[in-house]
Amino acid sequence: MxxxxxxxxxxxxxxxxxxxxxxxxxxxxxxxxxxxxxxxxxxxxxxxxxxxxxxxxxxxxxxxxxxxxxxxxxxxxLGLVPEGRQIFPNLTVHENLRVAAANRRGQPDPWTVERIYELFPGLHERIGSHGNLLSGGEQQMLAIGRALMTNPSxxxxxxxxxxLAPVIRDQIWDCIARLRGLGxxxxxxxxxxxxxxxxxxxxxxxxxxxxxxxxxxxxxxxxxxxxxxxxxx
Known part of the structure; x- marks a missing residue:
């Protein structure tokens, strides 16, 4: 690849x-x-x-x-989760995800905001919060979700x-393992x-x-x- x-x-x-x-x-x-x-x-x-x-x-x-x-x-x-996360601080969680939405390659089961919320339930609880009000762990989850919304190969x-705190690191590793399982x-x-x-x-x-x-x-x-x-x- x-x-x-x-x-x-x-x-x-x-x-x-x-x-x-x-x-x-x-x-x-x-x-x-x-x-x-x-x-x-x-x-x-x-x-x-x-x-x-x-x-x-x-x-x-x-x-x-x-x-x-x-x-x-x-x-x-190619989808990037950059060092430092670089989410949009003045947009809400939902807006950060929606602004990145694209399926240029026509994937049959594309990532949607609903699927991102299933992957990171904590983000759904903060759906209306602005990016600058999120914790470091929540920002990292949002950055991953935003990158996935581009449906990258x-x-x-x-x-x-x-x-990140150890408990948040574990959540990120679990996320990576789940994504690996999805191919x-x-x-x-x-x-x-x-x-x-x-x-x-x-x-x-x-x-x-x-x-x-x-x-x-x-x-x-x-x-x-x-x-x-x-x-x-």
């Missing part, structure tokens, strides 16, 4: 990505791991057309995304559970490796703008000390 090969990118004259390569198959959950500042969010921005790819290739469902605007990338079927969650392809960026082992099909470690390690959950368990070395300061 998604194939990233030797991707390089950065900001102005500052190169951040030097050699990023990874793949996501249909229906897979793939995790990008690494310490802060290693290039994970920059990778996401380059995938989404928010930063230009200087070199390398980004192929999605057999078509190159290189050079596409962020709007065109979204129309191709691939959902990208940047820092999926950053700064949703997902790229997730997070640091909670043990919990990710129950969710992800494959892992990639990003260090200093390069993909330096990859493996399945069994390999993560077998190389626990090595993985900890990549993720700790």
């Amino acid at each position: 998604l194939k990233v090969q030797n991707l390089t990118s950065g900001y102005d004259r500052s190169q951040i990505l030097f050699d990023i390569s990874f793949e996501v198959g249909a229906g897979e959950v793939v995790c990008l791991m690494g310490r802060n500042g290693m290039g994970k969010t920059t990778t996401v921005r380059a995938l989404m057309g928010l930063l230009p790819a200087w070199d390398g290739a980004v192929e999605f469902e057999g078509r190159q995304l290189n050079g596409m605007s962020a709007a065109r990338v979204a129309k191709r079927g 691939l959902l990208i969650l940047d820092e999926a559970t950053e700064g 949703q392809s997902i790229v997730v960026i997070d640091k909670h490796v043990k919990r990710l082992l129950d969710v992800a099909d494959r892992f990639y470690v990003v260090e200093k703008g390069r993909t330096v390690w990859s493996g399945d959950p069994d390999r993560v368990r077998a190389e626990d000390d090595r993985i900890k070395g990549y993720l700790t300061v």
Whole structure:
């Protein structure tokens, strides 16, 4: 579905990505791991057309995304839950969801606000609340729901559970597991490796703008000390 090969990118004259390569198959959950500042969010921005790819290739469902605007990338079927959530603070929960509604790819069972409320019942209880009045966990659920309302082929969650209470993190992981069961392809960026082992099909470690390690959950368990070395300061 998604194939990233030797991707390089950065900001102005500052190169951040030097050699990023990874793949996501249909229906897979793939995790990008690494310490802060290693290039994970920059990778996401380059995938989404928010930063230009200087070199390398980004192929999605057999078509190159290189050079596409962020709007065109979204129309191709990539949905983003950005770091920091970035929900609309002056819109209600319902309005935040409705503003993103689209089914450009004609999915037979598209995401609707009713389905989002089934996935996150707590949001339905806050249906008329403005985004800036929600807790961090509620905002993250709303950000996921908003991305799903675009009916993406691939959902990208940047820092999926950053700064959330443990009980809320569990709800987010349960949501990801449920989406996986529905066949949703997902790229997730997070640091909670043990919990990710129950969710992800494959892992990639990003260090200093390069993909330096990859493996399945069994390999993560077998190389626990090595993985900890990549993720700790």
